[in-house]
Amino acid sequence: MAKGVKPRVKVPKTAAAGDSITIKTLISHKMESGQRKDKEGNLIPRSIINRFTCDFNGVNVIDVTLEPAISTNPFLEFEAKVPESGEFAFTWYDDDGSVYETSKSITVE
């Protein structure tokens, strides 16, 4: 398992109904591309986050496929429309099978 993996997200606490809000996500991950070699010339095996999803109250907002060229600590920023109060659930999928999850709730005023 990749070491020191820690997901972080930033979602506004409140919004008006139907508003488009900006969500920022970042996961600390080395994103080893699988192209590099170590000092002895051996290939360093690929180890990346290969998929990211965000759901709002069970409905998918975004589903991203990540490729090896994406840099260390991938940062993703996107917009989402919030029709009602609820919870955003974020999931990152690691090459090694690990799944990292976090969630944030938002109140519609």
Place this chain on the structure above:
Amino acid sequence: MYNNKTVLGALGGLMLTAGLALADPADDTLILNEETKLVTRTAAPAHMADAVDEVISGWHFRGVETRAMQADDFDNPGMIFVEQAEDSWNTADGSEGKSCASCHEGSDSMKGVKGVYPKWNEGAGEVRTLEMQVNDCRENRMGAEKWKYTGGSMQNMIALISSVSRGMPVNVAIDGPVQSTWEQGKELYYTRTGQLELSCANCHEDNYGNMIRADHLSQGQINAFPVYRLKNTKLNSVHARFKGCVRDTRAETYKPGSAEFTALELYVASRGNGLSVEGPSVRN
């Protein structure tokens, strides 16, 4: 014919003006997390009155995206390392079974520390950088191994200690017991080194704001260290930066953690007295 020449002349003039305007430090205000206004330009401290009128943070010399990245803790990649240091702050290490928190409690107890370093240590009878102080704690209070001066664990910790002082002014003492070290640092600052025969002052005092090929020369202020550099995606220490600069003059460099770089750090820090502590900052 004449008409053509006039047009060309006018165009040339325009391009020149545009080039100069582009190289000026950006007219912008750094507001951290939409609440704390940082001092990024201020009147120069008295000791450098005959050199420059105004001291300017390196933040003004970087692009608009880079500046914005530093203004928000979520966007600032340096804050990931601050979080890692927070974990290590609370983790016991060494033969005494102590962590930083065992003596100092929360990391916010370090508020106000970054701006006054390097400073005189009475017990040791020497000028110490923050890194030296951290290693002193590790070795003598925790019974742990010293960290590498410019290494990741060390610079992450410096970034954590710096982050709680952001917005407070840099205010290193230059008189009293540190004066001779400060004088030595000043001498190093104005001494030309290497095959290119360049001193710190040649670029950072005489030519800040100008382009050196593709690089926009800043005043070489160190109020914003440790610096997260987009080119190497990690935190960079003051001494590693000094080493890089001296190397670029094609000279043999002093070692990070050496007495020479400590003296230079004290002097360069004093050139930024009055600017806000910014680290961890973002630069290219």
